[in-house]
Amino acid sequence: MFDLAPDALAARLLAWYDAGHRDLPWRPAPGALGDPYRVWLSEVMLQQTTVAAVIPYYRAFLDRWPTVEALAAADDAEVMAAWAGLGYYSRARNLLACARAAAAAGGFPPTAAALAKLPGLGPYTAAAVAAIAFGEAAAAVDGNVERVLARLTDDATPLPAFKARARALAQALVPAARPGDFVQASIDLGATVCRPRNPDCLLCPWRDACRARTAGTVEARPVRPPKAARPHRLGTVYWVWSERGVWLVRRPEKGLLGGMLGLPTGEWRVGETRPRLAGAWAGTTLNRGVGHVFTHFSLDLAVVRVHIPHGTPEAEVAAAFGEGFWGTAADLDGLPTVMQKARKLAEETR
DNA sequence: AAACCGTGGTT
């Protein structure tokens, strides 16, 4: 399986980790267990998200909700607003659901198998929390570990099929002692040394055991399937304002930006704009629009400003733009990024 | 099982 015994590989990796690793706010000291709440919070935030983006959110959440009980008692809208800008908003909804389940149960369960039943925890996150916070020898395989293991074994199995193989390899490597440090060390190795491009093989504790290095295939591992083309959509977003504020709507729980506050929009479609019928109000389309790129489509938005005369009943506004409320500046801060771009344009055009 | 789900940094 490996060109070096698993325990020797693990020992080398841990020694490499001890000699100097990234100092991150959620990390326990080497050899120590982490606080389950903090480990879980950081792991959820780190799903498909860079460390640099997570750090300020992690600090803000921990400052505002120091314990899982505090988070469980939080208002949904406040948590969604605090998550605004971080992306993948289903994580925030699952975060709350998970916090409430854990708080009701008296804390997080201590095994990967039980953790994986909680909302928002899949195989990776459950294993990471089990290892880092509870000391279980669980195999946590993220994108970094996948890459490291594909190179170590020079495995040409394309993703996502390689994922299962990687878990078996990782399980064979995790030591009974310090499994949490092993998880973080293997992630650090992928993030700082065994990078997707320009890996620093000379700094790698596993360099002499790496089959891809011998074969000269390091940058070709892991093999990824070609990705689908990203369609381009057109749409309209409305800046509906009055003396009472800006009209904001709560988006449906599921789907794009699910559960988040938003500005009213029309449908976003490929090839054509589908404006909303803006009632009796004309509105002014701004000269510039908003460009944004989501995971599976890109978007150009026209921004339409609509002034609602003083004294207009809310029901009339709701009939035209959807159920909502007059939002203040503080409410607007809870909008996701694409909406913030529209807000910026609308506020500049005043 | 493949599609869906955000955003920002790097190259």
Added chain:
DNA sequence: TAACCAAGGTT
């Protein structure tokens, strides 16, 4: 600049 991709999970 456009592509790549990050401590993935859900349906």
